[in-house]
Amino acid sequence: MNGDLDPTQEEVVSLAKRLFAKECTIERVRLAETSGFDGNLWQSLSDTGIVAMGLPEHNGGIDASLSTLALIAMEWGRSIAPVPLLETMVAYRLLAQCGSDLL
DSSP: OOOOOOHHHHHHHHHHHHHHHHHOOHHHHHHTTTTTOOHHHHHHHHHHTOTTTTSOGGGTSOOOOHHHHHHHHHHHHHTTOSSOHHHHHHHHHHHHHTTOTTO
């Protein structure tokens, strides 16, 4: 099995690393401790399309593979980002697979 990232995955990981490095300073993470949520970070993730990456294109995503989403989740966890990214990605994929019109 080849563990190398393809060019798209490298680009996505690079984007996530840069965004989390910029937006998840220890000071900002600590400020979000009481609520567990950083609205500015969430907006940045939404603006870059990271939140909806796993959705099919017709739902506004890019139909990213589970392995690509796992790479994003690793960067999210590494940065202790105070946003519900993993939960949202899972919920979006589940709703899309169910044919939900909630998306």
